[in-house]
Amino acid sequence: MIQLQNVTLTFPDGENRITAVDNATLRGNNGTVxxxxxxxxxGKSSILAVAATLLRPDSGxxxxxxGSDMTDxxxxxxxxxxxxxxxxxxxxxxxxxxxxxxxAREQLQVMARLGGGTSRNKRAxxxxxxxxxxxxxxxxxxxxxxxxxxxxxxxQRVAIARGLVHEPEVLLVDEPTSALDQExxxxxxxxxxxxxxxxxxxxxxxxxxxxxxxxxxDLVTVLDGRITTPVAGRALTR
Amino acid sequence: MRERKGIIxxxxxxxxxxxxxxxxxxxxxxxxxxxLVGFLSGLTGGLAAQNISSVLQLPGDRLVLQQPESSDPSxxxxxLDENTVTAWEQADGVESVTPIGIVQSRASxxxxxxxxxxxxxxxxxxxxxxxxxxxxxxxxVRDDEVGVSTGAADDLGVETGDxxxxxxxxxxxxxxxxxxxxxxxxxxxxxxxxxxEASKRVGGTGEATVLAVTAxxxxxxxxxxxxxxxETTLASLTALEAxxxxxxxxxxxxxxxxxxxxxxxxxxxxxxxxxxxxxxxVLKALGATxxxxxxxxxxxxxxxxxxxxxxGLAAVIGLGTLAGQALPFIISPITTLAPVVVMAVLGLAGAxxxxxxxxxxxxxxxxxxxx
Numbered sequence: 001m002i003q004l005q006n007v008t009l010t011f012p013d014g015e016n017r018i019t020a021v022d023n024a025t026l027r028g029n030n031g032t033v034x035x036x037x038x039x040x041x042x043g044k045s046s047i048l049a050v051a052a053t054l055l056r057p058d059s060g061x062x063x064x065x066x067g068s069d070m071t072d073x074x075x076x077x078x079x080x081x082x083x084x085x086x087x088x089x090x091x092x093x094x095x096x097x098x099x100x101x102x103x104a105r106e107q108l109q110v111m112a113r114l115g116g117g118t119s120r121n122k123r124a125x126x127x128x129x130x131x132x133x134x135x136x137x138x139x140x141x142x143x144x145x146x147x148x149x150x151x152x153x154x155x156q157r158v159a160i161a162r163g164l165v166h167e168p169e170v171l172l173v174d175e176p177t178s179a180l181d182q183e184x185x186x187x188x189x190x191x192x193x194x195x196x197x198x199x200x201x202x203x204x205x206x207x208x209x210x211x212x213x214x215x216x217x218d219l220v221t222v223l224d225g226r227i228t229t230p231v232a233g234r235a236l237t238r
Numbered sequence: 239m240r241e242r243k244g245i246i247x248x249x250x251x252x253x254x255x256x257x258x259x260x261x262x263x264x265x266x267x268x269x270x271x272x273x274l275v276g277f278l279s280g281l282t283g284g285l286a287a288q289n290i291s292s293v294l295q296l297p298g299d300r301l302v303l304q305q306p307e308s309s310d311p312s313x314x315x316x317x318l319d320e321n322t323v324t325a326w327e328q329a330d331g332v333e334s335v336t337p338i339g340i341v342q343s344r345a346s347x348x349x350x351x352x353x354x355x356x357x358x359x360x361x362x363x364x365x366x367x368x369x370x371x372x373x374x375x376x377x378x379v380r381d382d383e384v385g386v387s388t389g390a391a392d393d394l395g396v397e398t399g400d401x402x403x404x405x406x407x408x409x410x411x412x413x414x415x416x417x418x419x420x421x422x423x424x425x426x427x428x429x430x431x432x433x434x435e436a437s438k439r440v441g442g443t444g445e446a447t448v449l450a451v452t453a454x455x456x457x458x459x460x461x462x463x464x465x466x467x468x469e470t471t472l473a474s475l476t477a478l479e480a481x482x483x484x485x486x487x488x489x490x491x492x493x494x495x496x497x498x499x500x501x502x503x504x505x506x507x508x509x510x511x512x513x514x515x516x517x518x519x520v521l522k523a524l525g526a527t528x529x530x531x532x533x534x535x536x537x538x539x540x541x542x543x544x545x546x547x548x549x550g551l552a553a554v555i556g557l558g559t560l561a562g563q564a565l566p567f568i569i570s571p572i573t574t575l576a577p578v579v580v581m582a583v584l585g586l587a588g589a590x591x592x593x594x595x596x597x598x599x600x601x602x603x604x605x606x607x608x609x
Contacts, residue, residue: 045605054523054602079527086525097520097604099249101256106248113248114526146256162524174605 002051002170002202003027007060007074009046009225020046021057022225028170028202030066033193033215036206038222044206045174047222050074051204052091052172053081064088064170086114090163090201092192094175096155098147104158105130105143108165126166133161136198137191153184157191164195171196173205182211189215249521250538253514264506265546268585271499272550273557275492275577280558282488283573284566285422289481292357292387292418292425293471295373297336297365298450300457300468302326303477311467311477313340313421316447318466323446325464331455336365337446339433342423347394348401348408354393357420358404360433366452372416376427383412384432389424404428405439421480492577496584504588507539511595516603523601531596539589547578547585 009021020043028034036044049055051062053073062073064084073084085091098107112126134140137157142150150158156176163171173192177185189212196203205216213219220227254261293301293313304316318337327335339360344353361377368374376385384404386396391414396402400411404426418425428436434444449466457468469477476482511518518531554574561567 049602049605052523052605054605082522082525082527084525085523089525091523091604093520093523093604097516099517099520101249101253106252110248110521111524114521114524114530 001028001030001064001066002204003061003063004047004051005061005063007047007050007057007062009043009050009055009057019225021050023060024222024225024227026204026220026227028204028218030169030202031197031200032217033196033203033205035213035216035219036204036222037208037210037219040208042222043225044208044222046225048172048174048204048206051170052089053084066169086111087166088169090166090168090171092156092159092163092171092173092176094178096147096152096159098150098155098158098162100147103144103146104139104150104154105134107147107158107162108133111162111166129165129167133165136195137161152179153188156180156184156188160188160191160195164199164201167199169202171201171203173203175206175208177207177209177212185209186212186215193217250534250541254538254541260510261542264503265542265549267502267506268499268543268546268581269550269553271495271502272547272578272581273553275495275499275581276551276554276574277558277561278488278492278495279573279577280554280561280567280569281565282485282492283568283570284562285484285488286481287568288419288422288566289478289484290420290475292359292373292420293475293478295371295418296338296448296450296471297367297371297374298334298452299470300451300453301471301474302449302451302461302466302468303447303474305461305465305467311469311474312479313447313474313477314342314479316477317443318446318449319443320445322464322466323449326449326451326460326466329453329455329460329463332451332453332460334366334452336362336450337430338448338450339430339437339445340420340447341433341437341440341442342421343405343436343440345390345394345402345404345426347396348403350395354390355423356390356393356404356426357423358433358436359420359425359427360430360437360446361427362430365450367450373418373425373427376413376415376418376425378412378427378429378432380412381429381432382409383429384409385413385415385427386411387415387419387425388417389419390426393424402426405436407432407436407439421478496577496580499581500584500588502588503539503543503585504591507535507589507592508595511535511592515595515599518596518599519601520604522599523604528597531599532593535593535596536586536589539586543582543585543589547581551578 004024004026007021007024010017010019038044050057057074064071064073108130112123134143139157176188193215303311304318305311323337341358343358345356346353363377378385394402396411398411398414401408438444461467558567558569
C-alpha cells in the first residue's frame, strides 16, 4: 500500500514559489491500479516523483508498506530513499529508459546489482525471477535482444518487467502508453493491470489518455496540484 | 553474508562490449602513448647509463670538484692540484681521500689506425669502499697496463693480452671488465701515474679531476677554503654537461607525454560519461547508489587503461629488445614499470575528472520533464 497524506510540494520561482502539489491525499491499495490523470502541468508527475522519493515534499507524508512495516518515505535521508527505491518501489518511466548496452534479460538482472553491495542470495532470487517475468510479459524469445533490436511496445514490456523483478510493494508508472499506438497501448495497460492483480502490487499510474480507463481500478484527477474529483468513483481522496 | 560490488562487472563489461569500437580506439591511444613513454624512458635510461654508469661507481660520501669562480663545476674542466688534495686530506673529520683522474681521449688497437673515443680513468688499485666495485676492478697493477670496459673492448676489437695505443703510448690490456661509460665514451682505466702522463699529452694538467672523499666533516667550509665543491654522487651528475642537457630535454618530453595521456584519457571519459548521464540518472532512479556508479565508471576506465597499457608495455619490451641492439636502450623496472604506473595513475586521475557527470546525474530527469 502507498498513501500520500496532505502532501504539498513547491518549487522556487524567482523570489516566490510555485505550488506543484497542493495538500494532496491519495491512497493506492495492494492489488489495485490507481490512475492519476489531469491536463499537462497539473502536477500529476510531481505526485509520482514524490511517491518515488525523487522529490521531498515541503510537508505531508508518503507512507509505504503494510501493517507494522510502514515507512514514511518523506522522512528518509537521500541514502535511505535510494535503498527504499531499490528494494520496495518499482518504476516504469514514460520512455522505457532501457540501458542500450544490455539485453532484455540483463535489464532485469541489473536490478539485483544496483546496491553495489547486494548479497549473493538476493541476487540469486532476482535472477531466478527474471525468466518468469520475461515469460509473463511475453518476451522469452526476445530475452537476448538489446534495446535497439526491440520495438517500442517490447521495450515498454521489458521496462514493466524490470519494475517488478525485485517484487516491489509499490509500482509507479508514468505515462506508459504515450509513445505507443492504441493497440499496443491497450496491451500494455492490460499487462500492467494483470501483473498488479497477480502480484498484489499497489500501482500508481499517471496518464492523460483515458482510452484505457477500464483497466484502472481507481482514478483521480489532478488540477493545479490538487486532487479534485474521483472520476471512477472508487478513488480515495481525503 | 558475502557481498560483492556487482554493478562494476555487470554494466561496465557490457558497455565495453557494446561500444567496443570506441573503447578499442581509446585503448589503442593509451597503448601508443605507453609505447612512446616507455620507449623514451628506455632511451633515456640507456643514454643516462652511457653518460654516468662509471661515475655512479665512484666511492666515498661525496665527490669533490673544482669550483670555478664564474661558472658551475664541471667534470670536464675540473683540476685539483696537490695543495688542494693535501688540504682535503688534512681537514677535520676526513677519513679518506682518493684522487681520481678522468679525461676523454682516443685509443686504437695496435694493429689499426682506426681510433675510438674513450674515457680514461686514473685509479689506484685499492681505495676505501671499493671492494667488488666494477670500475676499480679494471684498475691495472703496472703503468704499461690498462683495464678495458666491455664497450671499449668491443669498439677496439681487443681482448686480454692485446696491445692498444693511447696518445701514442702502447698499453697491454690486463683485464676486460663490466660495461662502463662516461659521457658516451667507454671507459679505459690506467694507473694514476700513467693517466697523469696521458692527461698531459692531451693538453691537461695531469692533476686529479675529482676526489672521492669519505668524511664526517663540514663540507661547505672545507670546499670554500679549498676552492672546491663537495657533492653527493647523484648531485654531482649535473656537472656532466651532456647528461644534464640530454636528460633535461628527454625528461621534459616524458613529462609532457604523461600530461597528454592524462588529458586524452580524461577527455575521452568526460565525453563518454556525459553520454551516459541519462543512463546514470535512470540507474539512480531505480535505486543505484552514487558510490556503485562511481566504482562502475572507474572500473571501466581501469579496464581500458590496463588493457591499453599492457599492450603498450608489451610493444615497449618487444621493440626495446630489438632497438637495444642498435641504440642505447635499457629495459628495467625503472624504465618500464615506473612509467606504466605513472600512466595508470594519471589516466585514472583524468577519468576521475569525468565523474562529476555521474555524481551530479539527477534521478528526477529519468521521469522526463513534463511535471
